[in-house]
Amino acid sequence: MHWYEDDDFWVDFADVMFSDRRRAEIARLVGGSPLFDHPPGTRVLDLACGPALYAVPLARAGCRVTGVDLSAPMLERARAACDAAGVDVRLVRGDMLTHVEPERYDEAINVFTSFGYFDHREDNLTVLRNAWASLRPGGRMLVDVMGKEVVAGWIGRPQVVELPDAYVIQRDTVLDEWTRLRTDWTMVRGEHAREVSITSHLYGASELRALFDEAGFVDVEVYGDFDCSPYGQRARRLIVRGTRPPNPPTRAVTEGAGGA
Numbered sequence: 001m002h003w004y005e006d007d008d009f010w011v012d013f014a015d016v017m018f019s020d021r022r023r024a025e026i027a028r029l030v031g032g033s034p035l036f037d038h039p040p041g042t043r044v045l046d047l048a049c050g051p052a053l054y055a056v057p058l059a060r061a062g063c064r065v066t067g068v069d070l071s072a073p074m075l076e077r078a079r080a081a082c083d084a085a086g087v088d089v090r091l092v093r094g095d096m097l098t099h100v101e102p103e104r105y106d107e108a109i110n111v112f113t114s115f116g117y118f119d120h121r122e123d124n125l126t127v128l129r130n131a132w133a134s135l136r137p138g139g140r141m142l143v144d145v146m147g148k149e150v151v152a153g154w155i156g157r158p159q160v161v162e163l164p165d166a167y168v169i170q171r172d173t174v175l176d177e178w179t180r181l182r183t184d185w186t187m188v189r190g191e192h193a194r195e196v197s198i199t200s201h202l203y204g205a206s207e208l209r210a211l212f213d214e215a216g217f218v219d220v221e222v223y224g225d226f227d228c229s230p231y232g233q234r235a236r237r238l239i240v241r242g243t244r245p246p247n248p249p250t251r252a253v254t255e256g257a258g259g260a
């Protein structure tokens with residue numbers, strides 16, 4: 001089993017990744033970011049939605065959101081969060097490697113470093129191609145990860161995250177000539193320690209942009225945060241957004257004109 005298929009991992013480390021604080025921050029971010037300024041009724045695919053930290057505020061803002069995730073326990077948490085918020089979100093158990101719903105969405109998002117999980121470059125490209133196929137012509141796909149150039153600024157220094165009843169030590173190691181990142185997490189709760197290693201692709205801005213190009217997106221934009229600030233050394237995130245090319249305008253054919 002690959003690390004990302006391990007439901008226990010997502011459940012055990014949920015307090016670190018999906019804290020109430022982060023949920024509140026994202027609600028503010030979705031309300032203020034130009035990247036989420038969608039008209040009511042916009043059909044949004046939240047790919048690898050987790051416990052619906054983005055799906056809930058997007059639905060509150062009037063979007064018609066579908067959340068897709070591989071983990072049943074994460075989808076249960078998503079359902080509970082949507083019910084508590086009183087929003088209607090369609091939740092689907094699915095694998096981003098295979099999930100396609102042709103031309104169903106106006107926008108697709110994959111956020112909080114939920115991209116690059118697959119060992120082979122082609123598989124991560126397939127995720128983008130699948131999203132392309134699930135978008136209507138003119139629809140947009142947004143990926144948000146931690147960028148390689150930014151990781152280079154802090155790599156090597158272990159970090160400690162304090163939780164109310166536990167703490168987590170995070171150590172990161174660059175692998176395979178800076179193409180992949182291994183993160184080792186140790187959670188210490190009372191007398192028990194839980195360790196996990198996760199490995200994912202590490203993208204620089206031009207590499208992720210190139211992947212979007214290869215998947216067939218156009219007008220590819222790169223940002224350093226959800227406020228659309230440029231990507232640079234002090235960027236908080238690496239955000240890439242591309243558009244599935246709109247259909248060319250169809251020529252009006254006059255009946256009986258002989259097709260000339």
Ligand SMILES: C[S@@+](CC[C@H](N)C(=O)[O-])C[C@H]1O[C@@H](n2cnc3c(N)ncnc32)[C@H](O)[C@@H]1O
Nearest residue numbers: 004048049050069070071074095096111112114
């Ligand atoms: C880092 S979490 C991010 C969740 C959410 N996007 C957020 O911002 O809180 C990554 C999520 O990806 C899901 N996941 C892992 N592998 C997946 C796959 N192959 N297909 C779909 N979802 C997957 C996990 O279950 C987890 O909920």
